[in-house]
Amino acid sequence: MPKDAKTSIRKFYQTNKRMPTYSEIMKMLCFKSKNAVFKLVKKLAAGGFLEKDESGKLIPARLYEQTRILGSIQAGFPTPAEEELVDTISLDEYLISNKDATFILKVSGDSMIDAGILEGDLVIVDRSITPKNGDIVIAEVDNDWTIKYLVKTKTQIYLKPGNKLYKPIYPENELKIAAVVKAVIRKY
Amino acid sequence: MPKDAKTSIRKFYQTNKRMPTYSEIMKMLCFKSKNAVFKLVKKLAAGGFLEKDESGKLIPARLYEQTRILGSIQAGFPTPAEEELVDTISLDEYLISNKDATFILKVSGDSMIDAGILEGDLVIVDRSITPKNGDIVIAEVDNDWTIKYLVKTKTQIYLKPGNKLYKPIYPENELKIAAVVKAVIRKY
DNA sequence: ATTATAGGTGAACAATCGTTCACCAACAAG
């Protein structure tokens, strides 16, 4: 008896990191004819669950690497079965625009807790962005790297901690800003 | 003249969401023989940049959907060129374990600011986890959904806001907990 | 001058690819 097609294909993609071939789908769904797969794929593609290449190869349509996003939960949670109408995103795509200039680093210290950035959080930083006033930046101060607000006034540039216990840092000579913080992620 | 192989292949994967075929690599690198690709792939695979299937198909090795992670930036930022030795992760894989039970929703209100969860943040929640004492949960209170700490004592269960201005919520009858917060992400 | 070695061409290989055809059983609608 064939297992559920969608979840089987999704699981294949998740483990093999590529879409299965028609023969492979045939085997994993216990079909005995490739044509059965051909017709099944046609249906799934019409339903938007799959997409095909110009050469016929399968490519992952949404909801593969993606996670369902809920605008508001007022209406209650959808069950995993009725997973159709909600929007989905890929976290990587959502958070990272310029991949080559993007790094992740772990926050140490509590100098930004008022900005909701705690010790142990991961920050996604972009080195290709020119920092603006108010941006949270990674800067070098006294041969040490810290995360602070960047404040640009007409007369000067300085770093402001997101913690009232700490004082702003006014650079003596040069202020080296390494990257701009684009996102914060915290895992429990 | 052939362009740089690595970036070309990566770009192909990024746009087509699958690895190129030998012939396709041949065309995009302006080779005239598939064997040239065969040898090139062999080298890249030995260098760890590529991986091959048991059937010879290319599968994306790390650093495709992935982002470089820096344990500490004390040593300074690496340049995009010397991107070898650093560790990399995929944010989706890192943050989401049980994909079918995972949802993303946007935080409204300031009841968790002391926990570093601000209004507008996205929280990644898992519906398949049984909530423990101290977990941050999504719960239904008075036909409304809120995000709070869950406190379990021997005698009772209640919800504690992560904001000193608000009081704990003691459920009158039943306490409906919809999901456990696994991660928080914030984009600037 | 000779010898490797790395990197490319060009042709051939069996295997597998996606696709198409004819055919069949089950089932529901008329």
Add this chain to the structure above:
DNA sequence: CTTGTTGGTGAACGATTGTTCACCTATAAT
């Protein structure tokens, strides 16, 4: 009973797959 429709089998198709072989340069080392 007939008539579609749906979902499957089985065989065949040309095209493309990854791979291998022999051969051809360059450039560098001995």
